[in-house]
Structure formats: structure tokens, C-alpha cells
Amino acid sequence: MLAQASPWHAHAAQRTATGLAEPLSVPARMEWTTRPGQGPGADVLGSDLRGKRLLELGCGPGHNAAHLVARQGAHVTGVDLVGLQVRRARSHYGRLDNLTFVAGHALRYLHASDEQFDAIYSVFGAIGLIVPELLLPAIAQHLTPGRVLAFSVPHPRRGGLSASGDDRPRRDHVTLPDRTRLPIARWEFDTARWEKHLSRAGFWITSAQEFRDPRMSHWPTTLLIRARKL
Numbered sequence: 001m002l003a004q005a006s007p008w009h010a011h012a013a014q015r016t017a018t019g020l021a022e023p024l025s026v027p028a029r030m031e032w033t034t035r036p037g038q039g040p041g042a043d044v045l046g047s048d049l050r051g052k053r054l055l056e057l058g059c060g061p062g063h064n065a066a067h068l069v070a071r072q073g074a075h076v077t078g079v080d081l082v083g084l085q086v087r088r089a090r091s092h093y094g095r096l097d098n099l100t101f102v103a104g105h106a107l108r109y110l111h112a113s114d115e116q117f118d119a120i121y122s123v124f125g126a127i128g129l130i131v132p133e134l135l136l137p138a139i140a141q142h143l144t145p146g147r148v149l150a151f152s153v154p155h156p157r158r159g160g161l162s163a164s165g166d167d168r169p170r171r172d173h174v175t176l177p178d179r180t181r182l183p184i185a186r187w188e189f190d191t192a193r194w195e196k197h198l199s200r201a202g203f204w205i206t207s208a209q210e211f212r213d214p215r216m217s218h219w220p221t222t223l224l225i226r227a228r229k230l
């Protein structure tokens with residue numbers, strides 16, 4: 001069954017079953033962290049995003065993409081591995097102009113397209129879930145010098161864990177709405193290891209910020225990295 005083929009499909013299927021896929025109002029803020037209202041917003045991607053072409057890798061239900069289009073005037077393409085997520089994103093925000101949702105693997109999308117973007121971003125999305133040695137160079141192909149790549153990932157030290165001591169992925173879990181935990185592979189790098197991989201792919205880091213969510217624990221929960229193409 002497809003639902004067993006990918007934890008992300010099961011995740012989308014349960015979310016779709018529990019929440020109606022109906023038109024939603026556009027969020028007032030872009031969220032990068034686990035705690036809505038915390039940290040920076042769309043300004044991470046640039047101070048004036050009007051008419052800018054943005055790509056989101058692992059867009060899920062499309063809340064951030066919708067914000068960037070409707071409140072910032074950007075043109076956004078959101079890619080997600082799971083067709084159900086894309087269907088849900090279209091039900092929520094398909095009415096908006098300049099917003100396109102595409103179903104597919106982020107790496108395959110990047111390899112198949114020759115479009116250039118003003119910024120590429122991921123919020124707990126595909127970055128960290130795909131081999132960085134393949135994904136970061138593929139992203140670099142779609143950005144000219146000076147353009148921004150920004151992504152947030154679960155902090156490698158969340159819950160008292162420690163960051164990877166090597167370049168290999170570790171086992172993590174997706175927690176479904178019914179609390180089932182399904183295993184996934186995740187690259188759990190600290191900033192220094194991201195910096196090594198980003199610089200090999202032709203990027204330099206302009207900021208790395210960590211965020212806490214006191215409701216969850218005193219450990220950092222989110223790592224947000226912003227880089228520019230060299």
C-alpha cells in the first residue's frame with residue numbers, strides 16, 4: 001500500500017483525514033520555527049520580495065508559500081514529495097495567483113528544471129531529508145551569485161541529542177497525528193558541518209540562528225541557516 005511506502009505519505013494521509021482541506025485565510029507571518037510568532041519572518045529571504053521568484057522544497061500544506069505570494073508579492077513554486085500534500089495545499093490556497101504547487105521529489109524537480117530563482121528555502125522540509133552532497137549542488141544550479149538559500153531544520157541538539165559526528169544520516173521519526181512514529185533518515189548537522197557542505201556546493205553562510213520553545217524543553221528546537229551563493 002502507498003500509505004506504507006513513505007512515512008511522509010502516511011503523515012499527509014492522516015493530516016488530510018483529520019483536517020478539512022478547505023480554503024484558508026493566508027497567514028499573516030512566515031514561520032521558520034516550531035513556535036508560531038517566534039523569530040524572523042519573510043525578511044530572511046530579502047527585504048522586498050515583490051515579483052521575486054521563490055522555490056520552496058517540501059512545502060507541505062503551503063502556508064508559508066501562500067504568505068509569500070499574498071502578503072509579500074512574490075511568485076512561489078512549492079514542491080512536495082507527496083501528492084496528497086500538494087492536493088491539500090491547492091485546496092487551501094489554489095485560488096491565489098503566482099502560486100504553483102508541484103508534486104515530486106525535490107532532487108528530481110531540481111534536476112529536471114532549468115529555472116533560476118531569486119531565493120530557495122525549506123522549512124522543516126526537504127533540506128535535511130535528502131543527501132546534502134546531492135541536494136546542495138542541485139540547489140546551487142538554480143541560483144546566481146548573491147542569491148539566498150535559507151532553511152530551518154529540527155535542531156541537532158533538540159531534546160538533549162548531539163549533532164552528527166560524521167556526514168551520514170541518522171534515524172529520526174515522523175510522528176503522525178495518531179501518535180504513531182514512523183522512521184525516517186535525517187542529516188543532523190551542526191552549523192559547522194552545514195558550513196562545510198554549503199561551502200563545497202558554492203555557498204557562504206550569512207547567519208545561523210537557533211531557537212528554543214520553552215513549551216517543549218529547554219533545549220534548542222530549531223536551527224535556521226541563511227546562506228548566499230558565491
Ligand SMILES: C[S@@+](CC[C@H](N)C(=O)[O-])C[C@H]1O[C@@H](n2cnc3c(N)ncnc32)[C@H](O)[C@@H]1O
Pocket residue numbers: 008009057058059060061062063079080081082085104105106107122123124125126129130
Ligand atoms: C515536516 S513537513 C513540513 C512542511 C512545511 N514546510 C511546513 O512547514 O508546514 C515535511 C514535508 O517535506 C516533504 N518531503 C519529504 N521529503 C521530501 C522530498 N524528498 N522532496 C520533497 N518534499 C519532501 C514531506 O512530504 C512533508 O510535506
